[in-house]
Amino acid sequence: MAIIEVHNLKKSYDGKMAVDGVSFSINKGEVFGILGPNGAGKTTTLEMMETLRPIDSGTVKIAGIDVAQDPQKIKYLIGVQPQSPAFQDKTKLTEVIEMFAAAYGEKVDVMAFLRDVGLEEQANNYVEDLSGGQKQRLSITTALVHGPDVFFLDEPTTGLDPQARRHLWDLIEKVRDRGISVVMTTHYMDEAEILCDRIAIMDNGKIIAIDTPKNLIKQLLKRGFKKSLHVEQANLDDVFIDLTGKVLRDTR
């Protein structure tokens, strides 16, 4: 059953199509990854789904509600993890959770949410004392404080060390196990391969492939792809480069 339906979504900046007629649907309880080089339109697509960017044309429906028509209702259904989470300084972790819950008009068991992400020991610390990975975890728990149906993450592991990344993967799987649909963007193919049930690969504002990681690799091998050193194995990295080319993209 689809929880998100995106139909022919478009967005242009200064005449350049950032998102050019994207359509896909995301099933309830799955982890859906949006992959692509810089400037492919991943973040813009995500932001239109999150009510952060006005939609030029096309529709996004979450749980049957049109994002453009009723953004306020959508906000109760979604949790958002921004690319680089930041919090007001001189604020305790408990207060951060309290505030985010209050934004939804709710009062929650603050310690339970901190325990969920292993931050109960830092409960009375100020947010500026947290490490990058701890901030990511705090941000995740604030996004879930109101029990959303969909959880959006924009490049959640960028800049984290391998341990913090793996910890975050576990967390995202735990979220998925609660029945929350997860939509994430990433640059890391291993991350997508391990976490995502299905992925969409974007380039130049268009989706150029959408399937499970396994199927995408299978299809590549069917086309006669062979790795130069390891004879028969290919991974998602290869799929990605094959589809989007090797040219370095520096634009955002």
Added chain:
Amino acid sequence: MKKSLFTVFTFAKINTRRFFRDGVAIFFTIIFPLIFLFVFGGIYGNKTGGVSFNIAVINQSNSSFAQQFVSNLESNPIFKRKASVTTLTDAEDKMSRAELDAAIVLPSDFGNVAKGSPYPTGQVQIVYTQNNQQSASALNSILQAQVQAINVKLVKTITPFTITMQQFNKNSLSSFDYAFAGLLGFSIIGMGIFGPVNVFPELKKMGILRRLSTTPLRVWQYFLATMIGQVAIGAISLTIMFIAAFTVFNLKVVGNWFELIIYLLVSIIMILGIGLALGGWAKNERQVAPLSNIVVFPMMFLSGTFFPRFLMPQWVQGISSFLPLTPVIDGIRLIANEGKHFADILPQIGLVGLWLVVIYFIAFRVFRWE
């Protein structure tokens, strides 16, 4: 509605707590106005004895009468004699540099007793510059009175009409009492404008407001939460200023306290709106700094915070009377110092109300989450 207000109060509570953890913010909203209070209190508070004149006395006469006249002048607290000045050229030089208000010259024949006359005669000269006409005429009347007293002693005359003076001290206002309203205005503008102007663009730069905009939090809830926090902080800051003014500078408030407090609270909210509009509109600090200076400085100097408005040229007074801070300071002054009631200050209340509507209309329109 209950849920909406729960949101507002939670944000207000946590943000106010945050404020009290921030030493720099405390310094600028509470300590900084207090420093100004003490500086201006020091300037205005010491003038308890009223006016005095810096004068030079140039005595060119050798008569004993002249000597006595001079020592009489010296014992009068109104005159501060510069004893080092003994020649007219020296005095003129000092007057042109405003170090002296006037020179009193006793000519060489002053106090001489003419042949066949039972009493001494003479003419006192007051020498002054163009800039000191007011002091000179005041000096003139003082000396006139002294001379008159001497004359009466020397020659029996009948005086059918006389003038007596009596000082009326009850409930009068010191210059500090007047300056205090301006200092309150300075404090209100400092916390109301520089608070949000410093905080909002930084929150935007870090993406904190953007993150909040993905929650159902509304702009009015965010504004109202800021407002409640600001009023609480403002109440504390102004209370401290009042306590300092009462204990150190003998502040006198003759008006109704209830009306004064209501007027102060509404003023804090109105001025805060300017900060919300500027900070809410600006994307970053660089954008907001010049604009907030353009808005704040005219009010700081023209609304009567430090310099009384009646000293300004007529056309400046005309313009400055419509600045948002002017009715705030005037209103405080009228209530606190002159004991006026709301019914007497309707023009000020109307202007504050009008600005309140205009400012918040703009603030809501220009607000951006990122």
